[in-house]
Amino acid sequence: MISLIWAMDENRLIGAKDRLPWHYPLDLKYFQSLTKNQVVVMGHETYLSLKGYYKSKPLPFSKIYVANLNDYTYDDAILVKDFITFLKNNKENLWVIGGKTIYELALPYANTLYITYILNRHEGDIYIKPFSLDNYILTNKLIEPSLIFAKYERKE
Ligand SMILES: NC(=O)c1ccc[n+]([C@@H]2O[C@H](COP(=O)([O-])OP(=O)(O)OC[C@H]3O[C@@H](n4cnc5c(N)ncnc54)[C@H](OP(=O)(O)O)[C@@H]3O)[C@@H](O)[C@H]2O)c1
Numbered sequence: 001m002i003s004l005i006w007a008m009d010e011n012r013l014i015g016a017k018d019r020l021p022w023h024y025p026l027d028l029k030y031f032q033s034l035t036k037n038q039v040v041v042m043g044h045e046t047y048l049s050l051k052g053y054y055k056s057k058p059l060p061f062s063k064i065y066v067a068n069l070n071d072y073t074y075d076d077a078i079l080v081k082d083f084i085t086f087l088k089n090n091k092e093n094l095w096v097i098g099g100k101t102i103y104e105l106a107l108p109y110a111n112t113l114y115i116t117y118i119l120n121r122h123e124g125d126i127y128i129k130p131f132s133l134d135n136y137i138l139t140n141k142l143i144e145p146s147l148i149f150a151k152y153e154r155k156e
Helices: 025-035 044-054 083-088 100-109
Strands: 002-008 013-015 039-043 063-067 078-080 094-096 112-118 136-144 147-154
Touching: 002 013, 002 025, 002 100, 013 100, 025 112, 025 147, 039 044, 039 100, 044 063, 063 083, 083 100, 094 100
Parallel strands: 002 094, 002 112, 039 063, 039 094, 063 078
Antiparallel strands: 112 147, 136 147
16 A cells, blocks of 8 residues: 655645745644654655754654665665665555655555645745646545645545
């Protein structure tokens, strides 16, 4: 099972350099509630960004994979050099947590999408490219001030 989770604004903006362009505590809580103690995969840039947020604290996941084409080693994570083969062979309950490059590569393999729609426009420079939800059914929607939490499941 492969789940993608991300937040984007009305322009599909997801990042500002190596950070999130916004601070929505409710979205952080939502992200943490779903991914805490789970198996996650992220790109090298997102890993460095998260390390910046958590500083010396351990990242709150049970297993961490980091996708990277270089031969880096990580103290707390397993390097994934061929992300597509990794996704094709996945047998875990895997959460794909960013960023842009990794979301775009993972979308064709996703079973479930958790998208937070941010009902504002923010400043930043990293956008997720247009994508189709034709193969998905909206199975959950929660409307909050400035945010909509949506869950989509791939049609059988
Ligand atoms: N709004 C959200 O929900 C959210 C969530 C997470 C992150 N973000 C944002 O996303 C941005 C980062 O996105 P990003 O695209 O720059 O970086 P990224 O997706 O975090 O990382 C990309 C990494 O994937 C590697 N890679 C590319 N193809 C690969 C393959 N086939 N197999 C293995 N590794 C591969 C790249 O290696 P090379 O460098 O060698 O090409 C690079 O190190 C930041 O602004 C962050 O804040 C937003």
